[in-house]
Amino acid sequence: xxxxxxxxxxxxxxxxxxxxxxxxxxxxxxxxxxxxxxxxxxxxxxxxxxxxxxxxxxxxxxxxxxxxxxxxxxxxxxxxxxxxxxxxxxxxxxxxxxxxxxxxxxxxxxxxxxxxxxxxxxxxxxxxxxxxxxxxxxxxxxxxxxxxxxxxxxxxxxxxxxxxxxxxxxxxxxxxxxxxxxxxxxxxxxxxxxxxxxxxxxxxxxxxxxxxxxxxxxxxxxxxxxxxxxxxxxxx
Numbered sequence: 001x002x003x004x005x006x007x008x009x010x011x012x013x014x015x016x017x018x019x020x021x022x023x024x025x026x027x028x029x030x031x032x033x034x035x036x037x038x039x040x041x042x043x044x045x046x047x048x049x050x051x052x053x054x055x056x057x058x059x060x061x062x063x064x065x066x067x068x069x070x071x072x073x074x075x076x077x078x079x080x081x082x083x084x085x086x087x088x089x090x091x092x093x094x095x096x097x098x099x100x101x102x103x104x105x106x107x108x109x110x111x112x113x114x115x116x117x118x119x120x121x122x123x124x125x126x127x128x129x130x131x132x133x134x135x136x137x138x139x140x141x142x143x144x145x146x147x148x149x150x151x152x153x154x155x156x157x158x159x160x161x162x163x164x165x166x167x168x169x170x171x172x173x174x175x176x177x178x179x180x181x182x183x184x185x186x187x188x189x190x191x192x193x194x195x196x197x198x199x200x201x202x203x204x205x206x207x208x209x210x211x212x213x214x215x216x217x218x219x220x221x222x223x224x225x226x227x228x229x230x231x232x233x234x235x236x
Contacts, residue, residue: 001029002029002212002215002216003029003030004026004029004030004031004215005030005031006030006032007026007030007031007032007082007083008031008032008033008034008074008075008078008079008080008081008082008083009023009026009031009032009033009034009081009082009083009084009085010033010034010036010070010071010074010081010083010084010085010118010122011023011026011033011034011035011036011085011087012036012037012059012061012070012085012086012087012088012114012118013036013037013061013087013088013089014035014036014037014043014046014085014087015035015036015037015039015042015043015046016037016042016187017185017187017204018087018137018182018185018187018204018207018208019037019085019087019088019137020035020046020204021203021204021205021207021208022085022087022137022204022207022208022211023035023046023054023085024050024208025205025208025209025211025212026083026085026211026212027050027053027054029212030053031053031082031083032053032054032055032077032078033047033050033053033054033055034054034055034056034057034070034073034074034077034078035047035050035054035055035056035057036056036057036058036059036070036088037058037059037088038058038059038060039058040056040057040058042056043056043057043058044056044057055073055074055077055078057070057073057074061088061110061113061114061117061118062106062109062110062113062114062117063117064117064120064121067114067117067118067120067121068117068121070118070121071118071121071122071125072121074125075125080125080128080129081122081125081126081129081132082126082129082131082132082133083132083133083135083215084118084119084122084126084132084133084134084135085135085136085137085211086114086115086118086119086134086135086136086137087137088110088111088114089110089111089137089155090106090107090110090111091107091152092106092107092151092152093148093149093151093152094148094151095147095148095150096150099150099151103151104151107151107152107154107155108151108154108155108158110155111152111155111156111158111159112154112155112158112159112162115136115159115162115163116162119134119166122134123170123173123175126170126174126175127170127173127174127175129174130174131174131219132174132175132176133175133176133177133178133214133215134166134170134175134176134177134178135177135178135179135180135211135214136159136162136163136177136178136179136180137179137180137182137207138156138159138160138163138179138180138181138182139152139156139159139181139182139183140181140182140183140227140229141153141156142156142157142159142160142181143157143160143181145157156181159179160179160181160225163177163178163179163224163225164224167222167224171222176217176222177222177224178214178222178223178224178225178226179224179225179226180207180210180211180226180228181225181226181227181228182202182207182228182229183202183227183228183229183230184200184201184202184229184230184233185201185202185203185204185206185207186198186199186201186202186203186204187204200230200232200233200234201230202228202229202230206228207228210226210228214226
């Protein structure tokens with residue numbers, strides 16, 4: 001079993017869904033985990049339930065200053081930073097004709113700008129560790145465009161480009177960069193029916209396991225991109 005005792009992780013958007021599953025998996029593996037979300041109350045409550053190895057902080061990832069403070073408080077609380085999981089994301093769907101500028105900015109700000117803000121803030125601390133990770137949670141929508149998905153597709157296509165460039169920039173600084181592209185996941189994001197109709201979907205804990213698998217990868221290797229989809233989706 002992967003042991004992360006002494007490691008420090010930040011997971012953005014981790015009060016529910018995929019982010020929460022990842023944060024809990026890291027915590028159960030022994031890491032000190034910073035839980036964050038736009039609701040500081042929810043983040044604090046979750047961290048309190050997990051005990052002293054967890055810290056709950058509010059963070060609007062669309063705000064570069066908030067991302068700087070998130071990293072600073074994590075380092076101050078636990079002495080460094082080894083793992084950054086950029087998971088925060090939203091989906092607003094509609095045709096280009098229907099989308100408002102405010103909706104466009106909300107999606108791009110949360111899903112793409114936040115990658116730059118969080119990585120820019122975290123890289124000095126990650127590099128200082130000598131063997132660190134930035135893991136970005138993307139989507140298969142980052143390579144498969146669909147009508148009504150202009151904003152979401154753009155943000156996830158952008159995540160791929162950003163991750164690929166960052167990976168090449170920091171690989172010699174002791175920071176490995178990977179991104180995970182899930183397909184259909186049974187979370188609040190995808191509006192699960194709760195009646196068994198989503199049993200075929202990937203579960204949040206499946207994505208969390210992939211994160212642990214990445215962290216267990218030997219130092220000499222870098223799985224830079226992981227695509228994951230339901231093994232048995234409904235037949236057409």
